[in-house]
Structure formats: C-alpha cells, structure tokens
Amino acid sequence: MKEKKDNRDAFEDIWGKALQDAESQPSPEVWYRIQKGLNRGKMHPWLIVKLMAAASLVFAMGLGTYTLFIQQNETSGVVAVSSISDDRELVPQERLSGEALSLEDNKADRALTEQGIDVTGTIKDLEIAPIEIDPKAFIADTREREMRDSAVPDAVLAHPMHLPTRLSAARLAEIESRSEYFIVPELIHKKKETSTGTVFLAGLDIGTGVFNPNTQPAAGLASFSEGYFAQLAGDVRSLDRLDMGLLNYAMADAALPREESRTGFSYSYGINVGAHIKNRFVLHTGLQYVHARTVTTTSGYFTQSESAIRTPALTSNAIANFGSARFESSPSYEVDNSFDFISVPIKAGYVLLDQKLSIIAFGGLATDFFLNNRISSDKPGISSTSNGPGDLSPYRSMYFNGLLSTSFNYQLGANYALMIEPQYRRSLNSFTKSDHLFSSDPHFFILNFGLMYNFK
Amino acid sequence: MDEHKGLVEKCIKRDPKAQRRLYDLFAPKLYAICQRYTKSTLEAEDVLQESFIRIYESIEKFRGESRLDYWMKRIVINTALSLERRKLYMFPMATVEDANEVHMAEDALAAFRFEELLAMIRSLPAGCQAIFNLFAIEGYSHQEIAELMNIKEGTSKSQYARARRLLQAMILKENRHLYEREKR
Numbered sequence: 001m002k003e004k005k006d007n008r009d010a011f012e013d014i015w016g017k018a019l020q021d022a023e024s025q026p027s028p029e030v031w032y033r034i035q036k037g038l039n040r041g042k043m044h045p046w047l048i049v050k051l052m053a054a055a056s057l058v059f060a061m062g063l064g065t066y067t068l069f070i071q072q073n074e075t076s077g078v079v080a081v082s083s084i085s086d087d088r089e090l091v092p093q094e095r096l097s098g099e100a101l102s103l104e105d106n107k108a109d110r111a112l113t114e115q116g117i118d119v120t121g122t123i124k125d126l127e128i129a130p131i132e133i134d135p136k137a138f139i140a141d142t143r144e145r146e147m148r149d150s151a152v153p154d155a156v157l158a159h160p161m162h163l164p165t166r167l168s169a170a171r172l173a174e175i176e177s178r179s180e181y182f183i184v185p186e187l188i189h190k191k192k193e194t195s196t197g198t199v200f201l202a203g204l205d206i207g208t209g210v211f212n213p214n215t216q217p218a219a220g221l222a223s224f225s226e227g228y229f230a231q232l233a234g235d236v237r238s239l240d241r242l243d244m245g246l247l248n249y250a251m252a253d254a255a256l257p258r259e260e261s262r263t264g265f266s267y268s269y270g271i272n273v274g275a276h277i278k279n280r281f282v283l284h285t286g287l288q289y290v291h292a293r294t295v296t297t298t299s300g301y302f303t304q305s306e307s308a309i310r311t312p313a314l315t316s317n318a319i320a321n322f323g324s325a326r327f328e329s330s331p332s333y334e335v336d337n338s339f340d341f342i343s344v345p346i347k348a349g350y351v352l353l354d355q356k357l358s359i360i361a362f363g364g365l366a367t368d369f370f371l372n373n374r375i376s377s378d379k380p381g382i383s384s385t386s387n388g389p390g391d392l393s394p395y396r397s398m399y400f401n402g403l404l405s406t407s408f409n410y411q412l413g414a415n416y417a418l419m420i421e422p423q424y425r426r427s428l429n430s431f432t433k434s435d436h437l438f439s440s441d442p443h444f445f446i447l448n449f450g451l452m453y454n455f456k
Numbered sequence: 457m458d459e460h461k462g463l464v465e466k467c468i469k470r471d472p473k474a475q476r477r478l479y480d481l482f483a484p485k486l487y488a489i490c491q492r493y494t495k496s497t498l499e500a501e502d503v504l505q506e507s508f509i510r511i512y513e514s515i516e517k518f519r520g521e522s523r524l525d526y527w528m529k530r531i532v533i534n535t536a537l538s539l540e541r542r543k544l545y546m547f548p549m550a551t552v553e554d555a556n557e558v559h560m561a562e563d564a565l566a567a568f569r570f571e572e573l574l575a576m577i578r579s580l581p582a583g584c585q586a587i588f589n590l591f592a593i594e595g596y597s598h599q600e601i602a603e604l605m606n607i608k609e610g611t612s613k614s615q616y617a618r619a620r621r622l623l624q625a626m627i628l629k630e631n632r633h634l635y636e637r638e639k640r
Contacts, residue, residue: 010562011620012592018565018573019593023484024491030501031479037509038475331506331539381498 029380036334199276204269205419205450211266211292213337213431215440259315261337264294266444268343272452280351282360285344290368292442293338296375300329301382311385312375315438320385320392333379340371345403358409358417366401366425394438400428401444409452419450460524468516475512482525483508486532488570492589493536495578507535533594537586537605564627576626584619591616 270288277283300313302325311317312335313327321327347364373395376384389397405423412418425444432440463481466474486507490500511531518527565573577585586605590596591612598616602609 011624014562014565015573015592015623016595018568019488019492019570021485022488022570024488024570025484026487026501026504030483030487030505031476033501033505034479034508034512037505038512329539331502380501 027380033333033379037332199454201272201274201276201452201454203272203419203450203452205272205286205288205421205448206267206269207288207421207423207446207448208267209265209423209444209446210263211294211442211444212263213261213292213294213339213440213442214427215261215438217438259296259298261294261296264292264337266290266292266446268446268448270343272450276351276454280354282349282351282362283347284349284362284364285346288343288345290341290343291338292341292444293336295334296337297332297334299332300327302327310382312377312382314375316373316394317375317385317387320387333377333382335375335377338374338376340374341368342371343368343401347403347405349407356411358411360407360409362403362405362407362421362423364403365428366403367398368401369398370395370431394432395440396429396431396433399431401425401442402428405448415453415455417452417454419448419452421448421450422446423448461520464515464518464520464524467512470512478511479508482528485525486528489529489532490536491574492577492593493533493586495582499539503532503536503539506539507532510535529594533590568630576623579626580619580622584615584622587612587615588619588623592620 268288268290270286272284272286274282274284296314298312298314301310302313302317302321303310304321304325311321311325312333313321314335314337316337343366345364345366347362349360349362351358351360353359370389370393372386372388373393374384374386387393389395403423403425405421407419407421409417409419423444423446425442425446427441427443430439431442432438460478460481463474463478467478483504487500487504490503490507491497494500494503507528511528514531518524577588580588587601590601590604591598596604598609598612601607601612605612
C-alpha cells in the first residue's frame with residue numbers, strides 16, 4: 001500500500017508506530033449486541049413455545065368440545081352405579097317400616113295389583129315371588145343414545161324409588177354376573193335443566209398473549225424508508241409547518257432507516273360484567289387495561305437540537321421530531337415499542353354446553369382507546385421517548401377491534417366459576433390515521449383467565 | 457493463518473464458542489481502529505458491532521490468502537467509512553505549498569498516551585480524520601484512498617496535508633518535546 005511517490009516521511013512513521021498496534025477494550029455490551037445482531041431474523045425460542053402453547057390450546061379446545069359436547073349425547077346421564085348386595089336395598093322404606101300403604105297412595109302397588117300380585121300387608125308377610133324382569137331393563141347401557149322407557153317395567157316408572165317386589169337373590173346374582181347396572185330412577189324423569197330468567201355476573205380477569213402490530217408502508221410507497229424519507233423531506237400532509245432549515249442532514253447520503261417490527265406479546269387485566277338472558281344467550285362487557293409490546297429494528301436516531309438528547313428514529317415518531325431534531329443513521333439496533341390502551345369489549349355469546357363445565361362461544365366488538373406509545377432502547381446514549389394521542393401522533397385516539405373467543409367456565413360451588421377464554425382480536429379499522437405514511441392493523445391472540453361470580 | 461484455521465472453520469459452522477474466541481482475540485485491536493475513525497465511544501462501539509456481524513456473516517469467504525487480522529481490519533475500515541460517509545465533509549483548503557512544515561523527532565509521541573493521541577485525531581474534521589488514518593496509519597496511497605472514498609486524489613492529498621498541520625500544531629501546543637522549525 002505504501003508508495004514512494006506519496007512523499008512519506010518520519011511523520012507517518014511516528015504516528016504509525018504509535019497507533020498501529022494500539023489496543024483498547026470495548027464495553028461488554030458490544031458482544032451482547034453482536035449476538036443479538038447475529039440472531040436477528042431467527043425466531044426467538046420463546047415465541048416458538050408460545051406458538052406451540054397456542055396450537056395445543058386450540059387442539060384442546062377442539063378435542064374438549066368434541067368430547068364434552070358431542071359425546072355427551074351418547075351417555076344416559078347416569079347418576080350412580082350400584083351393585084345390589086342386599087335385597088332390602090330395593091325395598092321401599094315405607095314397607096320396611098311395616099306400614100301398609102293404600103292403593104290410592106301407591107301407584108306401584110296398583111300396578112302390581114293389576115298384575116295379580118297381592119301387595120297388602122307388610123314385608124314380613126309378603127311372599128317372595130320373584131318377577132321375571134329382563135335385566136336389560138335395569139341396565140343403563142351407555143351405548144344407547146336415549147333411555148327406552150318402555151323397557152323399564154311399569155312399576156319402576158310409576159314410583160321410581162320403589163320396586164314393587166324384591167328380586168330374588170338368584171335373580172340378582174344373575175344380573176350382577178352379566179353386567180353392572182345402574183340406579184337411574186331420578187334420571188328417568190329427569191328433565192333437561194335450562195336456565196330460566198336473567199342471571200347477572202361479574203368478575204375479574206387477566207390475560208396474556210401474542211401481539212402483532214402488522215405495520216405496513218402506506219399504499220403507493222415501496223418501503224418504510226421511502227415513507228420515512230418523504231416525511232423528512234417535508235411531504236407531511238397532515239401538518240402545516242415545514243421548517244426545513246432546522247433539519248440538518250445530507251439528504252443525498254443519508255442512510256435511510258431500515259425498520260421492521262416483529263410479533264410481540266401483550267397482557268391485560270380488568271373487570272367483566274355480563275348477563276345470561278333466556279336459555280342459552282349471554283351478553284358481556286367490561287373494562288380492561290391492555291399493554292402490548294413489540295420489538296422494532298431501526299438504523300437511525302434523532303438528536304434534539306437544543307438538548308442533544310438522542311432518541312430512536314422510527315417512522316411513527318418522525319412527525320413529532322420534525323423540525324426539532326436532527327436525524328442520524330447508525331448500525332441497526334432494536335427498540336422496544338410498547339402501546340397502552342383502555343379497552344371496552346362488548347360481546348354476545350351462545351352457550352354450547354351448560355354443565356359443571358360450560359362452554360360459551362363469543363363474538364363481538366372492542367373499542368380500544370389509545371393511551372401511550374413508548375419507544376425505548378438499551379443502547380447506550382439512546383433515551384426513551386413517549387407519545388400519546390394528538391396531532392403529532394400517527395395513531396388514532398380510538399379504534400375498533402372485532403373479537404372471537406370461546407369461554408370455558410368451571411363451576412365452583414353455587415356462585416363462583418373459573419374462566420379460561422382464548423380470544424382472537426383483529427382491528428376493524430386502521431390504528432393509524434388515514435393520512436399517515438404507514439398503516440397498522442394490529443391483531444392479538446390472548447388467553448384470559450378469570451374468576452366470575454353469578455348473582456343467582 | 458494456520459494458527460487460526462481451526463477457529464475460522466468453527467466460525468463458518470456458526471460455533472458460538474469459536475465466535476466468542478475470535479472476538480476476544482481481535483476485538484481490542486479492531487476497537488482501537490474503530491475509535492480512530494469515529495468521534496465518540498458510542499460510534500466506535502457501533503462500528504465494532506456492525507463489523508463483527510459482517511465478519512461472522514462473510515467469514516466463509518475468507519480464503520486464507522492474507523492474514524486473518526488484515527482481512528478483518530479491512531472490513532472494519534470499510535464499515536467505519538460506510539457508516540461515517542455522510543459526515544465526511546471536506547474543508548476548502550489552502551495549497552500544501554503555503555504551509556510551514558514542522559519536523560518531529562522520532563520520539564515526539566512517546567510522551568502521549570493512546571487516549572491523548574486519539575483525542576487529537578478525533579478533533580480533526582471528519583474527512584481529514586479518515587484520510588489521515590488511511591494514509592498515515594494504515595498505509596494506503598492517495599490513489600487508493602481516492603478510490604475508496606470516491607474523491608479525487610488531489611482532495612486526498614490536500615485533506616491529508618490539513619490533518620498533518622493540525623496535528624503538528626496540537627503537538628507543538630503541548631510543548632512536550634524539542635522540535636526544529638524549518639521554513640520551506
């Protein structure tokens with residue numbers, strides 16, 4: 001590289017010797033940032049775990065819905081299983097007490113009488129006269145889709161708790177040897193329980209999930225850089241002031257910021273109120289605080305003209321810094337880009353399953369009120385910045401989300417229920433203002449956990 | 457090259473330990489270079505960070521035809537120049553012949569610590585600073601510098617002359633050594 005025609009002399013030798021082999025230790029953070037830079041673009045292991053958890057939950061929802069809802073119809077709703085070991089267990093208590101019952105009071109006795117069996121007198125006097133009863137009539141077969149009342153002797157139907165006679169021990173042994181049988185008296189006449197009247201509920205919930213800001217350059221712009229450059233060049237349609245004199249950078253040589261956002265996470269907490277109306281319909285609303293965070297990569301920062309404070313340069317805060325800061329390019333680095341909202345959801349639901357475990361499918365609308373956007377970085381010398389709604393913000397102060405969810409509620413006691421609710425939210429209108437140079441249509445997948453109280 | 461061959465091969469395979477070893481071996485020297493081409497510690501660390509990322513991402517292209525540290529040094533210099541390019545404005549210059557030249561003794565800089573020399577270099581205008589580093593320390597010719605920075609060779613010479621006089625003035629001001637003054 002050295003050439004004589006360049007007239008090198010002792011000056012260069014002196015400086016070369018002093019600095020050629022010089023060494024200096026960088027801060028430990030540099031290695032950390034290098035690692036982050038090398039892992040850029042790779043899917044973070046934690047995100048893989050979250051996606052797997054979400055997929056598992058959806059699978060569990062589908063399997064649970066199939067198991068609980070569809071297979072439910074195949075059972076007979078048996079309440080107890082019992083193997084009769086003693087004939088006396090089948091004898092109505094009234095008879096054990098020795099009292100005789102009149103025919104008018106005992107429909108079972110009437111039925112027996114019609115069959116030619118003398119039911120007067122006490123147990124002691126009753127001769128053992130086994131009645132041939134088809135064992136199948138006493139067996140609730142779980143494979144049958146509905147109880148066949150006609151298979152059950154009329155005597156049992158007449159008074160479920162009473163059998164008009166005792167089964168002989170031999171007959172009992174025969175039944176037991178064939179299969180288990182169930183005492184189903186209550187269910188024979190069991191009516192399907194349905195909700196009647198309006199029941200009000202209230203509860204608390206917390207949620208966590210995945211957040212995707214889904215930011216794109218506005219239509220007509222090829223990239224964020226182009227949108228950004230257009231803003232810095234003064235093509236800001238929503239502002240009047242164009243103080244280019246304060247914007248100090250070489251436009252021709254400026255390394256435009258490379259900006260991209262990744263899927264992040266969110267959490268929320270709040271209160272829920274609702275009402276079960278009619279049989280299977282519910283209405284819910286509430287108030288929630290939502291915090292959503294994503295990681296954005298950029299390659300520039302703003303230096304404030306007066307204070308020399310440096311803040312990350314994103315397209316979203318370009319307008320706020322327009323005219324008051326100087327833009328400078330830098331190697332790519334990551335910033336935390338977080339958003340705070342107050343959300344008011346309104347949703348209508350249909351009860352798919354109404355047991356101790358209930359399942360409700362919801363659809364609805366959430367109105368989100370934008371509170372704050374905070375941009376921060378752990379890069380030394382870069383300060384964080386916050387922007388709320390207003391003229392200088394690219395974000396609307398309020399926007400709407402559609403939401404779909406399925407709520408799983410497990411009853412605890414008479415009034416309380418635990419709730420798990422996977423929910424998907426998608427913006428119905430853009431989170432950014434219509435005249436801005438990028439758009440954001442966020443969507444969330446949230447898993448809510450809650451405790452509900454119903455005012456029965 | 458042979459002493460680092462194994463290390464390079466492991467870095468090509470993205471072995472994190474090998475990458476860390478490479479960083480520990482060469483970062484101090486490369487960081488000193490970054491500091492000479494930038495105006496602050498923050499910028500120097502940015503250049504070092506970006507340089508190492510480029511080194512790891514392109515290390516499979518290293519053929520072993522030159523020394524590994526020379527290859528890495530070139531990447532650092534190119535990175536520093538590309539990131540600082542927009543700041544490399546050039547001052548209008550008086551001609552070289554108009555200047556008074558100061559001859560320096562061989563040990564003229566012996567009394568200065570690295571940080572002091574670095575501060576002097578950083579006080580130069582950005583364009584002068586880069587050209588001074590390339591010519592005086594790295595040993596590039598003015599023609600090579602002109603190609604590297606997309607300027608004219610004459611500009612490189614005049615900016616270097618400016619840098620040289622400014623540094624001489626700084627050392628003279630410090631008055632830490634005996635010198636001879638000679639009018640051209």
